[in-house]
Amino acid sequence: MYKDYFGLIDDPFSIAPNPQYLYMSEGHREALAHLLYGVTMDSGFILLTGEVGTGKTTVCRCLLEQIPDNADIAFILNPKMTSHELLAAICDELDINYPEHASIKVLIDALNDHLLKSHARSRKTVLIIDEAQNLSIDVLEQLRLLTNLETNQNKLIQVILLGQPELNTMLARNELRQLAQRVTARFHLEALNQAEVVNYVKHRLAVAGARGNLFPDRVIRKIFKKSGGIPRLINLLCDRALLGTYAQNRLTVDNNTVDQAAKEIFGSPAAFRIPNSVVLASLVLVSGGAIAWSVSQFQRDAQQPLSVMPQHEEILLPAETQTLFDPQTTGAGPNPTEIESASEPQSTLTLVAPQTNAMLRPVNDATAAAESAVIDSLADILRVPEALQFELAFKGLLESWSIDMPMDLKGEPCSLVVAHNLRCLSRIGSLRELSHINRPAILTFLYRDGQYRYATLSSMRESSITLEINGAQYNIAPADLINHWTGNYTLLWSMPPDHRISIKPGDSGRDIVWLDAHLSEILDNEPRAVEDLVFDAVLQEQVRMFQLSAGLIPDGIVGTNTWIQIHSRALKDVPMIRDY
DSSP, X not given: OOHHHHTOSSOTTOSSOOGGGOOOOHHHHHHHHHHHHHHHSOOSEEEEEEOTTSSHHHHHHHHHXXXXXXXXXXXXXXXXXXXXXXXXXHHHHTTOOOOTTOOHHHHHHHHHHHHHHHHHTTOEEEEEESSGGGOOHHHHHHHHHHTTOBOSSOBSOEEEEEEOTHHHHHHTSGGGHHHHTTEEEEEEEOOOOHHHHHHHHHHHHHHTTOXXXXXXXXXXXXXXXXXXXXXXXXXXXXXXXXXXXXXXXXXXXXXXXXHHHHHHHHOSTTTOOOOHHHHHHHHHXXXXXXXXXXXXXHHTOTTOOOOOOOSSSOOBOOHHHHHHTOTTTTSOOOOGGGOOOOOOOSOOOOOOOOOTTOOOOOBOSHHHHHTTOOOSOHHHHHTSGGGGOHHHHHXXXXXXXXXXXXXXXXXXXXXXXXXXXXXXXXXXXXXXXXXXXXXXXXXXXXXXXXXEEEEEEEEEOSSOEEEEETTEEEEEOHHHHHHHEEEEEEEEEEOOTTOOSOOOTTOBSHHHHXXXXXXXXXXXXOOOOOTTOBOOHHHHXXXXXXXXXXXXXXOOOOOHHHHHHHHHHHOSOSOOSSOO
């Protein structure tokens, strides 16, 4: 009704899960990374909880768009069913044939046969259950039994449960303790904080073609208080507020209109109550004058994993675990099966609020860069035309590796770096993840005109981050960067000779020799003079020792993150964004 009046091309606050309008907060990015980790690992149950309307289903839709090619997904939307009905639904989702009126045993046998054949073809099977708080005790127990389908080395099915906070309460019951012990990773999706709500509203308006400032910041603060930061409620409030503004023949929404919209949507205060956990989180977020982001904060919550999105194996250990089990001091490590969640290792990175009086200026020399002057707004930088071009950012990334590539980078620039023994790594992640990987990276930003911008992250310091656009460097407050960053990044990493995506026991080759030599140097061991060296138990134990020292889960699997961290310790010619 109001689209033409405000010059919009679409409904900006529809509650339909349109991926075009997706706004990924830091929490949503970590939740997505959490689920992707679950898809790529054999790790029992993965649990994602959150209040109604916080975006669990939206995150799940993003997950389905990024599923690896070798994964088969069974997605259960309505879990209010019996154990027999659940097994039949799983078989239907996986296209498994079974006789009519099949018993539970027949269904399990058919499922097990299918899973074994899929495993033989190197395919993974993932069961995702939405609204899992509606599962009965009997069905949850049947799910636990499903995870008993396994080979000597691998689980045959991975289960991801999405649900409201009541799901945690259910799993705390004594009769479900066996299932609770198999939950290897948990994440609770919180509501948006005030800064995220501001960006959420502006993002959706920009995608819908808004050109004016329809929602002043003071009005968005009111929306934040009324909604508690829950995206679904934000959409309802904003939609009704725009309708009211249209009816009043006004061009911007005011606080009175938001108040009236809240009354129409929520009714009396007794009829609608924002969960206490959301209110408490909102009060804590608003009371802080600056955003402090140090690893110690994340250590306090065992349900907050680092948003590493491994290709198949690696997340970080909690920092307190690294302290207790440092092979350099104790010579021992924890049982990997006892590690259930992950967070960032020790880091000096701290987020501070942007300085509102600082002047926008490029950093043109090392002395000025060291001053860590924080600019007023990242939006002022992203306005420049050069920020539109991914190719310019990629050339800046190449320069950090001392590679001069004057050729046209249009098309597939990542294919060009293989000749320099490099490979691209593209993920959705967080600044904590980038701080740990410690490599220059191209960051993707969504500008207020709805177009994407690109900049090269060249360094991280305690209170500022240096971005490079077309040769000019700028210091940005981390808090300001987060407000514009989509979470997408691309970086380069150096490959060992004859690199393989993953190494399994019994493998041999030049990359195995390289691995043994550099791990021996790092761990101060004698390299083994063995002809036809293979990836055996001795070398795998060295990998675990190194992973512990690097803050990675010591699973003995050599993947991208392990390769990157080995290069950081063993080689001196790789660019880094912070002092190690």
